[in-house]
Amino acid sequence: MTPIDRLVHELAKLPGIGERTAARLAFFILRQPHEYALGLSRAISDVKEKVRLCSECMNLTETDPCAICSDHRRNASTVCVVEDPSDALAVERTHSFRGRYHILHGALSPLDGVGPDDLKIAQLIRRLESGSTEEVIVATNANVEGEATALYLSKLIKPTGIKITRLASGIPVGGDLEYIDASTLTRAFEERREI
Amino acid sequence: MHIDDLSLRNFRNIADLRLTPGKRINLLVGRNAQGKTNIIEAIGLLSTGQSFRAQDFRDMIRWNAQDAEIAARATCGAGADALRVSIDSRRKSFTRNDKRVTAAAAGKFFTVLFAPEEILLLKGPPASRRRYIDSIIFQLSHTHRSNSMQYEKIVRHRNRLLQDARLSDSARREALRPWDEQLADIGSRIVMARSEWCRRINGLLPERYRAIAPEDAQARFVYVPHCGANAVEKGIDSVKERLRAQLEERRSDEAVRGITLAGPHRDDLEAEIGASRVKHFGSQGQHRSFVLALKLAEMDLLREASGGEEPVFLLDDVASELDAERNRFFFEVLGAARGQVFITATTDADVRLPGVGEISIFDVSGGIATPRK
Ligand SMILES: Nc1ncnc2c1ncn2[C@@H]1O[C@H](COP(=O)(O)OP(=O)(O)O)[C@@H](O)[C@H]1O
Ligand SMILES: [Mg+2]
Ligand SMILES: [Zn+2]
Numbered sequence: 001m002t003p004i005d006r007l008v009h010e011l012a013k014l015p016g017i018g019e020r021t022a023a024r025l026a027f028f029i030l031r032q033p034h035e036y037a038l039g040l041s042r043a044i045s046d047v048k049e050k051v052r053l054c055s056e057c058m059n060l061t062e063t064d065p066c067a068i069c070s071d072h073r074r075n076a077s078t079v080c081v082v083e084d085p086s087d088a089l090a091v092e093r094t095h096s097f098r099g100r101y102h103i104l105h106g107a108l109s110p111l112d113g114v115g116p117d118d119l120k121i122a123q124l125i126r127r128l129e130s131g132s133t134e135e136v137i138v139a140t141n142a143n144v145e146g147e148a149t150a151l152y153l154s155k156l157i158k159p160t161g162i163k164i165t166r167l168a169s170g171i172p173v174g175g176d177l178e179y180i181d182a183s184t185l186t187r188a189f190e191e192r193r194e195i
Numbered sequence: 196m197h198i199d200d201l202s203l204r205n206f207r208n209i210a211d212l213r214l215t216p217g218k219r220i221n222l223l224v225g226r227n228a229q230g231k232t233n234i235i236e237a238i239g240l241l242s243t244g245q246s247f248r249a250q251d252f253r254d255m256i257r258w259n260a261q262d263a264e265i266a267a268r269a270t271c272g273a274g275a276d277a278l279r280v281s282i283d284s285r286r287k288s289f290t291r292n293d294k295r296v297t298a299a300a301a302g303k304f305f306t307v308l309f310a311p312e313e314i315l316l317l318k319g320p321p322a323s324r325r326r327y328i329d330s331i332i333f334q335l336s337h338t339h340r341s342n343s344m345q346y347e348k349i350v351r352h353r354n355r356l357l358q359d360a361r362l363s364d365s366a367r368r369e370a371l372r373p374w375d376e377q378l379a380d381i382g383s384r385i386v387m388a389r390s391e392w393c394r395r396i397n398g399l400l401p402e403r404y405r406a407i408a409p410e411d412a413q414a415r416f417v418y419v420p421h422c423g424a425n426a427v428e429k430g431i432d433s434v435k436e437r438l439r440a441q442l443e444e445r446r447s448d449e450a451v452r453g454i455t456l457a458g459p460h461r462d463d464l465e466a467e468i469g470a471s472r473v474k475h476f477g478s479q480g481q482h483r484s485f486v487l488a489l490k491l492a493e494m495d496l497l498r499e500a501s502g503g504e505e506p507v508f509l510l511d512d513v514a515s516e517l518d519a520e521r522n523r524f525f526f527e528v529l530g531a532a533r534g535q536v537f538i539t540a541t542t543d544a545d546v547r548l549p550g551v552g553e554i555s556i557f558d559v560s561g562g563i564a565t566p567r568k
Contacts, residue, residue, distance in 0.1 A: 108373065110355040111348075115370065144348050144377060151373035 004030070056127065058103040058120040060085050068100060075099045077134040081124065081153065083107050083141055091139060096189050099137075102127065107145040108152060116152065124153075128162060135163040137192055142167075154195045165192040196271040196304035196504050197535035198238065205260035206282075207233040209562040216537070217555035220529065222546055223539045225559035231539035234564065235308070235509045237265045238537060241278050242306040242507070243334055244289065244298025252287050271304045272504055278303075297337070305334050305497040305506035309490045311516045316489075317473050317482055321463035328418075328464060331493055332392050335500050339388045346381045349374055350455050358453040367450070375442050378458055383435040385459045386420050390427050392496075393418040393464070399495040404468075404488035407524055412469025414485055421461035483521055491528060505534025514540050 001009070004026055012022035029037055053059070054066035061067070068074060078099030082088050088101045104119045128136070138153055140146035150166050157164045168191030203212045208230050223231045232248075236255070240246050249255050256263045262283040268275050279290045289296050291303070316327060333340045353374045356367060397415055404414035420427055426437035441457035442449075449456050466473035466485050473485055497506040508529065514522055526546065529536055540546055543556060556567040 110352040110359070110370070110374075144345050144352065144381075147377055148352070148373035151376050155372065 057101045058105065058123055059088060059101060073098075077132055078137065079124075079127070079133050079135070080137045080139050082139050083146065083149070087139065087141075091189075094189070097137075099135075104140070104149065107140055107149040109145045119149070121153070121156070125156060128157065128160060133162055135165065137189070138164065138166045138195065139188075150195060164195055166195045167192050196269065196501070196507060198267050198269050198304075198507065199275065200268040201234075201238065202266045203234070203237055203264070205257035205263045206237055206265060207255055207257060207263075207562075209233055210257065212562065212564055214557065214564050215566075216535065216557075217553070218535055219533075220536045220538065220554045222543055222554050222556045223537065223559050223564065224541070224543050224556060226541060229559045230562040230564075231559045232310075232511050233562075234559070235310075235511050235537060235539060238267075238507065239306055239308055239509060240280055241265055241267055241269070242304055243330065244287075245330075245333075247308055247310065247330075252282055253284055256282055256284070269304050272502070276303060305501060306509050307490060307494045307497060307506050308509045308511070309513050310511040311513065313490075314483060314486055314513075314516050316486055317466045317477070321461075324464040325460075325462055328389055328393065331396075331496070332388055334497065335392070336388060339385070342381050342384050342388070346378070346385055346459070349377050349381060350458065350460055353378065353455050354453065357449050357455070364450070368446075375439065378442065378455070379435045379438040382438050382458045383431050386422060386427060386434050386438075386462070387431050389459070389462065390418050390420065395499075396489075396492050396496055399492040399499075400488055403491040403495070404484065406528075407484045407488055407521070408481070411481070411484075414488060415467045416489060417465045417467055419463045419465050421457060421459065421463075480518075480521075483517060487517070487521060487525060494532075494534075505532065508532075508534060508536040510536065510538040512539055512541075514538070514546055 007026045007029070008019070008022045011017055011025050012019050014022075017025070029040065050062050051060050052062075052064065054061045054064055054069055056065045056069040059066050059068070063070075075098050078097075079102050080088075080091060080097055080099055081102045081104060082091065083104050083106060085103055088103060091097050091101075102120070102124050104121065104124070106114055106119050108114060108116065108119070127133070136153070136157055138150040140149045154164050154166075167188040197218050198216055201212075201214045201216065203209045206212075208228075212234075214234070223234060225231055236246055236248060240255075246252065246255060262281060264282070265280040267278045269278055270276075277290075277292050279293075281288050281290075287298070289298055313327070316323060329339070329343060333343075353371065356362065356370050356374065359367070362370065393416060397417075400416055401413050404411070418424075418427075420434075422434055422437045422441060426433045438458060445456040466477070466489075468477065468481060468485070471477075473481055477485070494506055494508065498504065513525075517525060538546055539559075546554070557564040558567055
């Protein structure tokens with residue numbers, strides 16, 4: 001394999017990138033100055049070397065605990081459970097939530113072979129058992145996988161006596177949290193219901 | 196509602212077509228395999244967001260072309276809208292007046308489709324009748340469409356768990372729980388919607404059937420929910436309760452067969468004339484009259500739902516499937532109605548009947564439609 005073939009091959013593994021796009025990207029990189037290629041490859045390796053999971057909330061971070069978990073002004077008694085780091089970002093953008101997060105890294109999806117053990121659920125339960133959490137807000141996506149995850153968590157958490165709520169609809173059915181504008185999401189927080 | 200202007204590009208065998216239909220009856224005439232049904236399919240897709248015959252939406256793109264496009268100017272109530280469907284290898288997308296909309300929203304105008312396959316609706320498998328009733332409700336309720344899409348996904352997730360050999364019985368039970376809950380929840384909404392719209396169709400059907408077969412008993416299209424009509428009678432909560440109970444009852448069967456055995460994906464609809472079931476006892480003529488009446492009731496329903504506006508009627512090769520008497524009846528009804536109609540036929544002799552009124556004829560050949568002077 002030539003270096004170009006190798007690059008195309010690796011790029012084509014990225015989600016949403018086909019062989020043709022991969023080739024276009026590879027030739028683009030080839031035409032750039034040397035510093036660009038170095039910068040890109042360093043950024044890529046840094047992501048792997050420097051970014052890890054926060055041992056508290058499982059979010060991606062460079063420091064452990066992450067900035068949110070170590071911010072004492074934030075209310076540690078409320079934990080908002082989301083599917084992905086990007087969902088936590090979406091909630092942050094609303095500025096209406098001052099608690100902490102827990103990132104599941106996915107949702108239950110038998111069709112994709114994702115079960116409870118593939119998500120950061122055990123870590124959440126451990127955190128709830130050891131900590132001072134009073135309310136868990138489940139903010140998984142409003143699709144069938146997100147709903148199944150919420151129902152599963154509710155079943156697990158109910159016996160602990162901790163209050164568990166689910167974001168209100170207002171989120172369009174089948175909608176992904178990430179794409180919902182801040183005001184809709186703010187309202188969903190205010191109108192959350194117990195599950 | 197009517198289409199003022201239709202253009203197709205790289206749609207099926209049609210490279211480039213522009214059609215300016217009349218506001219009333221439009222006849223698309225041509226030999227077989229010339230593109231008549233393709234035009235009907237395109238209009239249906241504009242209206243419902245779905246093709247009535249493509250298994251895969253990519254099949255609608257002209258062979259060797261990258262993408263297909265359907266564009267139309269359609270008048271519905273308030274004024275003219277520019278509707279567009281674009282199909283490429285990845286997706287179908289829809290715009291109205293150049294704004295992106297969901298498939299359902301593009302259908303601000305309603306269509307009633309009558310295709311030869313539907314003559315067999317009452318004889319075919321339950322799935323075809325479920326699809327039929329849902330396709331009507333989809334036009335009227337975006338919620339029902341989205342519930343149905345979610346429901347289908349829930350059943351697939353559930354079936355996967357039922358088939359997963361690595362799970363122990365207790366682990367499977369645990370894993371199924373959130374899916375059972377959702378099946379009961381979304382399933383009950385689907386059942387209630389089907390029940391409600393069947394009720395409304397049954398308010399319109401008997402009169403339409405009586406007009407075709409005056410000496411016959413009353414026609415009804417009865418919803419037969421798998422959860423039982425009793426539960427439906429009592430309301431959504433009891434349907435939900437009943438679905439939960441049925442899943443519990445069928446649990447061991449499900450484990451053996453690896454498929455979901457309770458829920459609205461097992462519903463049926465039954466045609467009755469008087470006390471007898473058309474499926475088993477109906478004559479050839481009763482089958483045809485029933486389906487014809489059903490189509491006219493569907494037209495009434497959509498008209499009612501849109502505040503009195505006539506839906507667009509799409510008739511694909513139906514003249515060749517109905518006998519002379521029913522044909523005459525049907526065209527008299529259409530002639531008396533006020534809406535826009537598209538009819539395909541291999542010869543215009545089929546449709547040249549008294550009472551039909553003014554007809555715009557288009558000769559369709561090799562994917563090209565030429566207005567006849
Ligand atoms: N994706 C496609 N690309 C090109 N031709 C197609 C495509 N799909 C179907 N066809 C052709 O369209 C013709 C059928 O058109 P249709 O509208 O069903 O005919 P009819 O006039 O009998 O109703 C056939 O010749 C078929 O091969
Ligand atoms: Mg045809
Ligand atoms: Zn953290």
